[in-house]
Every structure is written in structure tokens, then in C-alpha cells.
Amino acid sequence: MNRIKTDICILGAGSGGLSVAAGAVQMGASVTLLEGGKMGGDCLNYGCVPSKAMISAAHYAHAQAHSAAFGIANVTPQVDYAAVKDHVHEVIGAIAPHDSVERFEGLGVNVITEYGRFISETEVQAGDTVIEARRFVIATGSSPLVPPIEGLDQVDYLTNETLFDLRETPSRLVIIGGGPIGMEMAQAHARLGVPVTVVEGDKVLNKDDPEITAIALERIRADGVEIEEGFKVVTVSPEGGVTVSAEDGRSVTGSHLLVAVGRKANVDSLDLDKAGVKYDRAIKVDEGLKTSNKRVYAIGDVTGGLQFTHKASYDATVIIKSMLFGLPSKAKSDHIPWATYTDPEIAQVGLTEAQAKKRHGAGVEVLRFKFAENDRAQAEKRTEGLIKVMVHKGKPVGASMVGMRAGELIQPYALAIANGLKISALTSMVSPYPTMTEVTKRAAGQYYVPRLFENDTVKRVVGFVQKYVP
Ligand SMILES: Cc1cc2nc3c(=O)[nH]c(=O)nc-3n(C[C@H](O)[C@H](O)[C@H](O)COP(=O)(O)OP(=O)(O)OC[C@H]3O[C@@H](n4cnc5c(N)ncnc54)[C@H](O)[C@@H]3O)c2cc1C
Ligand SMILES: NC(=O)c1ccc[n+]([C@@H]2O[C@H](COP(=O)([O-])OP(=O)(O)OC[C@H]3O[C@@H](n4cnc5c(N)ncnc54)[C@H](O)[C@@H]3O)[C@@H](O)[C@H]2O)c1
Numbered sequence: 001m002n003r004i005k006t007d008i009c010i011l012g013a014g015s016g017g018l019s020v021a022a023g024a025v026q027m028g029a030s031v032t033l034l035e036g037g038k039m040g041g042d043c044l045n046y047g048c049v050p051s052k053a054m055i056s057a058a059h060y061a062h063a064q065a066h067s068a069a070f071g072i073a074n075v076t077p078q079v080d081y082a083a084v085k086d087h088v089h090e091v092i093g094a095i096a097p098h099d100s101v102e103r104f105e106g107l108g109v110n111v112i113t114e115y116g117r118f119i120s121e122t123e124v125q126a127g128d129t130v131i132e133a134r135r136f137v138i139a140t141g142s143s144p145l146v147p148p149i150e151g152l153d154q155v156d157y158l159t160n161e162t163l164f165d166l167r168e169t170p171s172r173l174v175i176i177g178g179g180p181i182g183m184e185m186a187q188a189h190a191r192l193g194v195p196v197t198v199v200e201g202d203k204v205l206n207k208d209d210p211e212i213t214a215i216a217l218e219r220i221r222a223d224g225v226e227i228e229e230g231f232k233v234v235t236v237s238p239e240g241g242v243t244v245s246a247e248d249g250r251s252v253t254g255s256h257l258l259v260a261v262g263r264k265a266n267v268d269s270l271d272l273d274k275a276g277v278k279y280d281r282a283i284k285v286d287e288g289l290k291t292s293n294k295r296v297y298a299i300g301d302v303t304g305g306l307q308f309t310h311k312a313s314y315d316a317t318v319i320i321k322s323m324l325f326g327l328p329s330k331a332k333s334d335h336i337p338w339a340t341y342t343d344p345e346i347a348q349v350g351l352t353e354a355q356a357k358k359r360h361g362a363g364v365e366v367l368r369f370k371f372a373e374n375d376r377a378q379a380e381k382r383t384e385g386l387i388k389v390m391v392h393k394g395k396p397v398g399a400s401m402v403g404m405r406a407g408e409l410i411q412p413y414a415l416a417i418a419n420g421l422k423i424s425a426l427t428s429m430v431s432p433y434p435t436m437t438e439v440t441k442r443a444a445g446q447y448y449v450p451r452l453f454e455n456d457t458v459k460r461v462v463g464f465v466q467k468y469v470p
Contacts, residue, residue: 002129004110006032008323009124009133011116011270014041016300016312017139018099023320025108032133033104034126036115040099041141042160042301043309044092050164051184053091055341057084058191062223062343069381079192081169088164118275121293135295135323138283139312140270142263142301149176151236157257166256170194174244174254176233178204180340181260183220187342190224197252198225199244201232205340209352212402215384216342228252265302287330289319297323311336335418339407344385347410350417351398356390365391369443371403376434380404387443389413394422396444405436412440423447 008024010017013035025031038045061077068074097103101111114127124131144159146152158166160181173189175182178200186196198204204227205213221227231246236257245251265282278284278292282304289297297319300312314336321329337349350356356364371377371385385403389396399413416425426444431437452458 003132004032004129005132006030006110007134008032008137009116009131009135010034010137010139011124012041012139012141012266012300012302013039013099013104013111014139014141014300014312015043015309016141016316017041017137018104019313019316020137020139020299020320021104021109022107023316024324025104027320027324029324030110031108032110032112032131034112034114034116034124034131036113036126039101039104040096044095044099046161046164048309049092049095050088051160051181051188052341053088054084054164054188054192055184055343057087058188059343061193062191077193079169081192081194082167084192085164085167115269117269117271118277119271120274121276122295133295135297136275137319137323138270138277138291138296138298138302139300139316140266140302141312142265142307144259145262145264146259147261149233149236152259155236155238155242155257157236157242157259159259163258170254170256172197172241172254173256173258174199174242174252175258175260176244177260177262178202178227178229179207179260179262180205182258183225184341185258185260186225187220187223190220195254196225197228197254199228199231199233199246199252201230203229205346208340208346208348209354209388209400211353212346212348212386212388212400215386215402216340216344216346219344219384220342263301263307265304267302288322288328289315289331290322306333306336306338308336308338335414337410337414339410341407344382344403345401345406347399347401347406349399349410349414350396351390352400353388353390353398356392356398360392360397363392364397365447367391367443367446369439369446371436371439373442374434374436374439376436376438377404379434380436385439387439389423389443389446391423391447394424395420396423396426399440399443403436403439409437409440412437 007029009032011034021031021033064075064077104111112126116124116126119125172195175198178198186198190196233244234247235245237243240253241255242257243253267279276293283298285298285303291298299315301307318329318331321327339347367389369387372383377383382404387401390398396416401410423444431441
């Protein structure tokens, strides 16, 4: 058995682990990084990257079939599903060098391509190496949750770990779960010509503001996605390919089944008890992302909560400050945005309207601005869209958005909320015309409409100045 000593040992080379490794080694710490699966983790190999690459292919298919409004004849897209998957893997391949063993070794990180598990409070074993470290970082991510639904183990089903390797075109895709994975993949497949049914136990996209999601759902349904809400799957059978059935007797049959019902933290093989690290469904961390063993941090999906790539990278910045410089550092979550890449996209930062009213009561003002009033949206014929901004004491506390590229357009509000800026910071920004981002400024401008345009005092002052000031 080899024994090595290092300042920082990181378990998992996904978004969180790689961010810690790159930051810590370049600031002078000795770093050992363990990865038993693929470098880049879920995001690169089975998550964000392949899903967005598929969505991009679906966008081109949809555009071919919907160009007549611009004076260009619609054509029926000739989709080669296997070639779409080639494109997906090309994109993964293009990004992979950035996350590779070679790049990280080049930065000075000691990379061990093995899974690690704790053997004591200060040691981890990976293959035939025992690593003793000053600090450990658990960044082992999450896996698709496969619920104990009767009959599910009797059929072939897909998850995000296998979907992007499927090369035969489904004749009908049934998706269990109408969260972001389910809805992004449903619309992408529908646009690529695959009939799709989503079955959802609750409401689809239920973590977002319903006024916002209703606008996206209109277009998703128009693309041909069938949605069955209140359809909690209780049995699955191989009948007719694959059939899912709900408690109330409804059933849906397809050729392929995608299970997208949430995530399970990767804690099982870590021997956390030997490290004195407490966990239940996820690893428990304090505000500084330390576990119950103060030498061990946990970041990203394995801690539950918001499960996004940018959240895992943010967690990395929080712990680097405390591990490398011994400074106090606390993770916040109010300023973490998210976007769901349906078309139109849905984006959120801070509080939704319901959350803001619950937290701040009647003191919350909700500003609204429709994309239809934006000239660029008119030129693009993408007028379906809405931004809502929740303001408390002159500061935005949340923004919810639906519309073309909402994931990009939400960012001025992510900046404002992260830095506690006033709504006037948004209105004093000058946006180039004609851009979609003008909607963010125009929404903020609504704050001043009653204060400036519907205000008798302002009118009196202006009248006085016009009459008496030369
Ligand atoms: C289909 C899909 C689409 C998504 N789209 C988006 C998106 O558009 N935007 C977004 O922000 N987020 C998206 N996400 C979420 C995002 O992928 C995750 O939040 C992110 O990957 C979490 O990063 P992480 O570092 O915590 O974990 P991961 O990226 O999962 O990395 C964990 C790594 O740890 C390794 N590992 C596990 N156990 C051990 C061990 N014992 N020793 C060593 N290594 C170990 C694993 O092999 C893995 O490589 C998506 C997820 C899915 C499934
Ligand atoms: N654009 C993005 O940033 C993006 C995209 C995809 C995934 N993700 C991340 O991955 C996570 C997981 O996504 P997800 O869509 O798998 O999970 P999710 O938890 O967001 O949604 C799962 C859905 O499945 C439903 N469900 C559960 N059991 C069911 C049953 N038996 N029958 C019918 N419906 C059932 C739930 O009610 C829920 O709405 C997300 O929360 C997010 O953090 C992010």
C-alpha cells in the first residue's frame, strides 16, 4: 500500500471538485484529486453539456419547421437521431480536455483515477493508495434516483446516465417526472420528431412561479409534448413496450421510458461513519460547508439543496477561502440563480412572488414587463415572455423570467441581488438598442411609474418650474 500526505484531498472531479482543485493548487496548496468515474462528473458527461447540446439540435429542427413567418418556407426536418447523438458526444469531447487528468496534472494536481473511501477521520483509501490530508473535500455529486416503483426493475429504462448513448429513435418516449430534466428532454425530443408523454405526480416545473411556467408550457405543449399531471406512477409493466400506470387508473404506453424523478446523493460507498461525517439523504454541512468532522468539507450535489453546476462551483469558492487562508466563510443561497432550458427558457434568482410575499408581507412590490413590449423580441417574433421583479425597500429581492434566452437575461438581477444593489442600479444602466436585455431595465423602470408619472406632487413641481423658472 502506498501512503501519501497532502494539504487537500478532494473526492470527486465534477464541477465542485475541479473548481476546488484548480483554485487551491494555483494558490500554492498541495492537492490530491480522486475520481473513479469520468473526469468532469455529471455536468460534462451525463448532465448539462449533453442535454444542452441536444436542445441545440432540437432548436435547429424546430427552426426549419417554423420559418414561414419570416418569409422562408417551412421544411420538414430530416432528423437522424443517431447523428444528433454524435453531435452531443462531439460537444462533450470538445470540452473534455478542460476537465482532463492531463490538464489538472499540468496544473500540479496529483490525480488518482480511483474511487476513494474513508478509513479513518484523517485518511482516505483510493485503490492501493492511502491519502492522509489536512483537509478533505467530499464532492461526489449525485446519481439518478430510481424509486421503488412496482415493476420498474422488470423493464429497460433510461436515466440521464444512459439517455445520451441511446442511438435508436424512440417511437414514443414516456418520461416519469416533469422537473427540469424531464421537461428539457421532453421538448427536445418532441422537436426532433419523437412523440413524448410526460407523467408527473404533482404539477410540472413545480419549483418555479406558476405564472411564469404557464407561458413556457403553452409552447412546450404546442411542440407536441403531452403532459399528464397528478399522475403518480405506482406500477410499470413491459406491456406494449413499456406501460406506466397511476393510482387513479390512468396509464400511458411507449417504446422507451426515461426516469427523471430527482437525485440521490452519492454517499453510500464513502464509509462516512469511519470519518465521523454525519449524513442522512445528503451530507450535513454547516454554513461554512464543514461536515460534523471539521477537517472534512462537503460541496455541490452531495449536500442536497440547490443542485446546479454553478452552485457547486460557488461552494468551491466558499471553502477555498476558509481552507487556504483560514478565514471565516459562509455559503449563502439567496443569490444563486437557476435556469431551465426549455424554449422559452425559465429563469429565477432570489425569491419568487409567493416567497417574497411570505417573507416580507405587504411591503413587497411586484414589477412586471412583457417581452411583447420589447422591439427586438418583436423582430425575432419571440414576444411570449414575462419578467417579474419582487422589490422590498427599494431593492430587488427576486426576479422570475420566462422568454427567449431568459437564462442570459436574468443576470443583471443576479448581479443586483448578489451585491445588494438598489433597483435604481438597474435603471441607471444604459442598454444598447434593440436588445432583449432591455426588458430587465424596463421592468426596473416600472418601479418609478407610480412615483414619477402618477404622482400629483411631481406634476405640481413640474407645473411650477414650467410657469415660474425662466
Ligand atoms: C440531465 C441533467 C442536466 C443538468 N443540467 C444542468 C444545467 O443546465 N445547469 C446546471 O447548473 N446544472 C445542471 N445539472 C446539474 C449538474 O449536473 C450538477 O448540479 C453538477 O454536476 C453537480 O456537481 P458536483 O461536483 O456536485 O457533482 P458531479 O458533477 O456529479 O461530480 C461528482 C463526481 O464524483 C465522482 N465520485 C463519486 N464518488 C466518488 C468517490 N467515492 N471517490 C472519487 N470520486 C467519486 C463521480 O464519479 C463524479 O464524477 C444537470 C443535471 C442533469 C442530470
Ligand atoms: N437547467 C438546469 O439547471 C437543470 C436541468 C436538469 C437538471 N437539473 C438539476 O437536476 C435536478 C434533478 O432534476 P429532476 O428533473 O430529475 O428532478 P426534480 O426533483 O426537479 O423533478 C422530479 C419530478 O418528478 C416527480 N415525481 C417523483 N416521483 C414520481 C412518480 N412516481 N410519478 C410521477 N412523477 C414523479 C416529482 O413530483 C418532480 O416534479 C434538478 O433539481 C436540478 O437541480 C438542472
